[in-house]
Amino acid sequence: MIEVEGVLVRFGGVIALNEVSARFTAPVAGIIGPNGAGKTTLMNVISGFVTATAGRILVEGEDFLALAPHRRAHRGLRRSFQKDQIADDLTVFDNVLVQLDFTLAGGAAKRAEVMRMLDVVGLADRAGRIGAELTGFERRLTDVARCLVGRPRLVMFDEPAGGLSVEETHRLGELIQGIHGLTGAQTLVIDHDVELIARVCAETLVLDFGRRIAFGPTADVLADPRVKAAYLGTEEVAP
Amino acid sequence: MDRNLFHVTPRGWAGLGLAAFCFAVLPAVVGSYWLSILTSAACFTMAASGVAFMYARLGMVSLTQVGLMGIGGWVALRLNYAFAFPFEVNLVLAALATMICGWVLALPALRMRGLYLALVTLMAAGGLEIIFSTFQFPNGGSGFWGVKIGSADPFRGPALAPGPAAYLRYVVVMVTLGFLFIEGHRRLFPGRAWALIRRSEAAAMAAGVNVTLYKTWAFGIAGLLAGASGTLLAGSLGLLDDGTFRSPESIMIFALSVVGGAQYWLGAVVAAVLYRVLPGLLNQWGVNADLAFVIFGAGLLHAVITAPDGIAGQIWGGIGRLMSRRKGGAE
């Protein structure tokens, strides 16, 4: 269970998160909202890149806000960013292995785990390619594989489907749905693709101007008139 | 354990080939003037490899590398006159002491990004320059600073390498080991962490990389190599002069490493050749050695404008094109 309690974040005069609370219990949960709603900021608070003025974040009961960012990763936090974070001069294999380097497990066990997760995402045959040679989707899949290794407890994806085709998004959705069964981790997904969210997320948090405007089972949330007004309203304005 | 750890790339073979040439052929064919210049160039190659590696891997700019060489040389001379350790022991101790001094000087800046490290190391270089010119280098005198008036006491060089030709060979071996040390790191877990840090510090942290630790580690390697190269320089001359370690020299070595091509071993060699061999050549031709600065300036402009990967990048690129044309012609 992921507990977000009264998280408050200010950037100068802007209140990016206004006492947001949510208790995520579903294997896969979504976070949606219009541009600038504070979705990425919430993930940054959970990862430790942004400091909250007030509030608490508990991952399976463990207080995460007290830990340095890299320690949160050691404690089972994984995330991808809006932009992929693949080092161009490392192979796919090494790009994933880096996530396991802090552990004291034996080299063979680490290698086996990396290969297993590359197999899951479908990149086993490209393990030796360097990052610079990958397509956008392959880079995204490498990010996903990196999130799967090392017994994750909480995996967060920030707009993972950005720039992907319909089929690629579908494949990504399947992978995200499989994470809980594969690793036992809970997953949080931010995306503007409401179809994807509706398909993979059992529960969803909706943010608007840094406030929580709805939270609950995805179908209920998407049917909420306030959500339609705030979120889908901007969808109509956007081309 | 790592399948790829011992894989030798074509550029790696070229490097080993050059090292073999410098070991087997050069010392046998050049006179004493060039032996001393080439030995000094080899020492500065090692120092340049340290700054270049840090810049290429992490974008960290250190402007105190030659100052750190001075620390290594100072410690080596101090140990030489205080104890009867063999040269190799002094070499290792001086390298470690330099690494630690480098950390102490740079630690406050290693947490910060961008220009801060450059500024802090530049100030450190200035401070070291003052210390060296005030206290000079130990030459067998008494007391902590160990300086006396008059000629220096003898310096114990490596027992393995009596005489200047053998010493050049010895330094070539050490420089090669230095490059292998860097390359080994690059191929193991520190190299993965550095690559991700360079991609983005946030991504590295999210992958569990302790960014400050790995930056400190990289700075430590650069310090270690500076200390070793300072010791080797002391071993070549038997004494050191504070004029060698002024702060502009540190800036020069950094700039030349960029001109040479910071991401390649060849870049450090080019930097040291420009820094030491070019003035030696100009001297021999009876031209004012200050002309070297004009050439350095032109080289820097050239690098900034047309060769982002430095001269080494252009050399490798040229060789690559030549090879593929050959292949294409043969088919």
Ligand SMILES: Nc1ncnc2c1ncn2[C@@H]1O[C@H](COP(=O)(O)OP(=O)(O)OP(=O)(O)O)[C@@H](O)[C@H]1O
């Ligand atoms: N580092 C920062 N400094 C200042 N303001 C910031 C910073 N990060 C975010 N903000 C502001 O906080 C608000 C929330 O931004 P955030 O990036 O969390 O939105 P988002 O919901 O992820 O939007 P998008 O869908 O466009 O990615 C915005 O008004 C943004 O301008």
Ligand SMILES: [Mg+2]
């Ligand atoms: Mg965002």
